[in-house]
Amino acid sequence: MDQPYESTAHADHEHKPHGWRRWVFATNHKDIGTMYLIFAGVMFFLGGAAAMAIRAQLFKSGMELFDPGVYNSLVTMHALLMIFGAVMPAWVGLANWMIPMQIGAPDMALPRLNNLSFWILPFAGTLLVSSFFVPGGAPAGGWTMYPPLMEQFGASFPMVVFAIHLLGISSILGAINIVVTIMNLRAPGMSLLRMPLFVWAWLITAYLLIAVMPVLAGAVTMLLTDHFFGTSFFNAAGGGSPVMFMHIFWFFGHPEVYILILPAFGVISEIIPTFSRKPLFGYEAMVYATASIAFLSFIVWGHHMFTVGMPVAAQLFFMLSTMLIAVPTGVKVFNWTATMWRGSLSFEPPMLFAVAFLFLFTIGGFSGLMLALVPADYQYHGTYFVVAHFHYVLVPGAVFAIIGAIYYWLPKWSGRMYDMRLAKWHFWLSVISVNVLFFPQHFLGLAGMPRRIADYAPQFTDWNMVSSIGGFVFGASQLLFPYIIWRCVRAGKPAEARPWDGARGLEWELPSPAPYHSWQTPPSEAMLAHGAEH
Amino acid sequence: MNKFPGESHDARRRGPRDRGDEAREDSEARLCDCAAQGLGKRPGNRAGLGKLAGIASIGAAAAGALPAAASDWGRINLPRGVTNVSTRIYALHMMAFWVCVCIGVVVFGVMIWSLIFHRKSRGAVPDVTLLHNTKVEVVWTAIPVLILVGMAIPAARLLVRINNDTNSRLSIRVNGFQWGWQYKYVGTNVSVISKLSMSSDAARMLDSGIDVDRVPDYLLNVDHQLVVPVGEKIRLLITSVDVVHSWWVPDLGVKKDAIPGFINQASFIINPSKTGVYRGQCTELCGRDHAFMPIVVRAVTPAAFRAWLKRKEAAEKEASARAPASTSAAVST
Structure with a gap:
């Protein structure tokens, strides 16, 4: 039952190319997934280095380290690297690894497209990072790239625009591949409502990507033509409007934050049932909640712009639509809680990260609810309160979910177990320091500290010091992660096919490590039923 | 007429104040020098804490950093402000905050209860029949909606009020x-x-x-x-x-x-x-x-x-x- 798939009989199918060809010409979903994850890891540490520089600069009042222009570049690059370089590729990497295994497919539907969508990334990433070294330095207008400010930067400006084009193309191709795979390669008997939630979350995310990445591409192209070809899309003197850029950008930008977080919802919905030894509570409600959140994400963008002077009616609409998101999000949190309720819980590293996600993402949700209230937002907008809010949903939210997912599936990928004790150290250091890092930023924002400032009044020093210390500890703790993975892959103890006794789903029916071409014969109905017992 | 309460409304100021500075440059506006009073005690505080730090034999650098870090731990909330609107915003903010705290206590309470009492190591047996429960799900969809409506109404009222820019002097x-x-x-x-x-x-x-x-x-x-x-x-x-x-x-x-x-x-x-x-x-x-x-x-x-x-x-x-x-x-x- 544990090893229904006879890997030895099909050994002749393991005809993978060797050496560099295996990676450059890769068409295998696992190889490509691995490359995505390594790329994301590199970008995570580059973006993290920028974050460390930011926290060092803000350690105390008074300009200490960087020129304010350089500081603004660091802020901008930190965001771009983390969003487009680290979190999005990490999710695509996880999708590559897990979706075929979870739906009973041998590989992704479009393997060569898969190769292309990965190999665009290193070029886009290099273009982005190299903008640091051109005259004038990296762009310093924030990842939101508001004109006219964005157009004040020299050679780096078109580089960033083209990097975003490339990253967008990569994301769209990846998303198309995921949709096609899920729609066409599900094992017989796996209806949509029997799919694991990670697959569901990614299906919805892929549609979001296809819908909004072209919008971003359009926005940055208009910036480009405004700057180089004399158009006036965003120039009031020529009949355009800088506010129009904000509308277009946030029409992309808000779905984008759900692109970063929806796959996390999927992962948490896999991990919590496993370590509660109990099926997910309210499976269908979870699917519908995810879809509702995705839909609502298209009609809330105005809440990023409450201070730009929109009509009161528009502000009211965006306030109400934003508050509405709390309902399906609440349903998800309640369902996860109910999944743990009367379960049989154990706290292996993936579960630790999932539980931390549950608490800390909810805190980010609370500050999100407060931010939705327009009059209060007039005070919060553009301050560290916002910084605290989105870091709570993105770091202990998206990033913890990615780390949890890797700890969850690493035994399946590598066929080896990692050092649990070290992984728990990684968890405890991360979860404590992430709160020391971001919680005080709520205080700073409320006390009046604007975001994206290179220096601040001395009254903000105390909590900034605490935040910086938390930041340094958090940054240093993350170095444990590649070390743990390296040790696991090199010298971990062999892992069983089902290393977590509560784990269900098709991926656990495969041996560990999973065979090169995941499912060459479709899984049996018995396996499906075991995995999809909602 | 220009009198200030003892603690001064200049809530954002800290540190010793040099009276000869910028306020003087705009001499016409030098209408309330008394604003500077009540702030003189800060340096004293600073010295006292510096001494404490020294006694605690924290290194010289830390002793230098600590006094600066000792005076503003309390700045953790929005100011009430000095306009009707800012006071109302503060009230809305505190209302939203306490609503979140109450929800948090309930939700985190249930989570923590599970984390403590439904552990495998305590011999908890999973109740695998707990798959879904329409009644409960309707309740935990409806209650948040009601809470949101309760928050949206005062927020919308205040929003309309703030955006009324007529009748200015x-x-x-x-x-x-x-x-x-x-x-x-x-x-x-x-x-x-x-x-x-x-x-x-x-x-x-x-x-x-x-x-x-x-x-x-x-x-x-x-x-x-x-x-x-x-x-x-x-x-x-x-x-x-x-x-x-x-x-x-x-x-x-x-x-x-x-x-x-x-x-x-x-x-x-x-x-x-x-x-x-x-x-x-x-x-x-x-x-x-x-x-x-x-x-x-x-x-x-x-x-x-x-x-x-x-x-x-x-x-x-x-x-x-x-x-x-x-x-x-x-x-x-």
Whole structure:
């Protein structure tokens, strides 16, 4: 039952190319997934280095380290690297690894497209990072790239625009591949409502990507033509409007934050049932909640712009639509809680990260609810309160979910177990320091500290010091992660096919490590039923 | 008339204050020097804590850092502010905060209960029949909706109230520029260009060697303040000459973007008893010196304001007679 798939009989199918060809010409979903994850890891540490520089600069009042222009570049690059370089590729990497295994497919539907969508990334990433070294330095207008400010930067400006084009193309191709795979390669008997939630979350995310990445591409192209070809899309003197850029950008930008977080919802919905030894509570409600959140994400963008002077009616609409998101999000949190309720819980590293996600993402949700209230937002907008809010949903939210997912599936990928004790150290250091890092930023924002400032009044020093210390500890703790993975892959103890006794789903029916071409014969109905017992 | 309560309304100020600084430069506006009182005790505090740190034999560097870090731990919330609107925003904020706390107590309570009592190591047996429960699911969808409606109603009321910019007594054009603000009093020839104070500007340079704790209101002080009367509705017409800025003074409850080519409105009435100095900063990334374009509003009595305005007008007239067309050449619109 544990090893229904006879890997030895099909050994002749393991005809993978060797050496560099295996990676450059890769068409295998696992190889490509691995490359995505390594790329994301590199970008995570580059973006993290920028974050460390930011926290060092803000350690105390008074300009200490960087020129304010350089500081603004660091802020901008930190965001771009983390969003487009680290979190999005990490999710695509996880999708590559897990979706075929979870739906009973041998590989992704479009393997060569898969190769292309990965190999665009290193070029886009290099273009982005190299903008640091051109005259004038990296762009310093924030990842939101508001004109006219964005157009004040020299050679780096078109580089960033083209990097975003490339990253967008990569994301769209990846998303198309995921949709096609899920729609066409599900094992017989796996209806949509029997799919694991990670697959569901990614299906919805892929549609979001296809819908909004072209919008971003359009926005940055208009910036480009405004700057180089004399158009006036965003120039009031020529009949355009800088506010129009904000509308277009946030029409992309808000779905984008759900692109970063929806796959996390999927992962948490896999991990919590496993370590509660109990099926997910309210499976269908979870699917519908995810879809509702995705839909609502298209009609809330105005809440990023409450201070730009929109009509009161528009502000009211965006306030109400934003508050509405709390309902399906609440349903998800309640369902996860109910999944743990009367379960049989154990706290292996993936579960630790999932539980931390549950608490800390909810805190980010609370500050999100407060931010939705327009009059209060007039005070919060553009301050560290916002910084605290989105870091709570993105770091202990998206990033913890990615780390949890890797700890969850690493035994399946590598066929080896990692050092649990070290992984728990990684968890405890991360979860404590992430709160020391971001919680005080709520205080700073409320006390009046604007975001994206290179220096601040001395009254903000105390909590900034605490935040910086938390930041340094958090940054240093993350170095444990590649070390743990390296040790696991090199010298971990062999892992069983089902290393977590509560784990269900098709991926656990495969041996560990999973065979090169995941499912060459479709899984049996018995396996499906075991995995999809909602 | 210009009396200040002991603790002063200038809630954002800290550190020792050099009375000879920028406030004096704008000598017409030197209407409430008493604002500086009540702040003198800070340095004493500082010394005491420094001593404590020394006793605790924390290294010299830490002892230097600790006193600075000892005085402002308490700044963790929004200011109540000095306008009706800012006070109401504060109330809305606290209401939302306590609602979140209550939800958090319930939700986190259930989670923690599970984490403690439903552990495998305690011999918990999973109840695998618990798959879904329509009744419970309807309840936990409906209750949040009700809570949200309860929060949305006061928020919407306040929103409509804030966005009513009619019936103002005084209009001021606010022009953001890289990096400072220009204020023009509509209907007069008075125009004020307000930039980071000289002492802050010197201290904020890389490797300036100046201890910012000794700079009065470091980064929150300007050369020329915006002077406004209390008790009167003031309308701001906000725009920018280059990139997007945002004009924010927390104590007034006003934040509005300054967008080139467009004019935004915002208005406020400072409570009549609240004369004083209120500080804020630009809150939209506007380039290299975004961190260095503070806003300082000095609220004075209407009588003092009119007198100030009259003096200013006369001075402007005199200046423009001497050198025509030089007025506010820096930022023409």
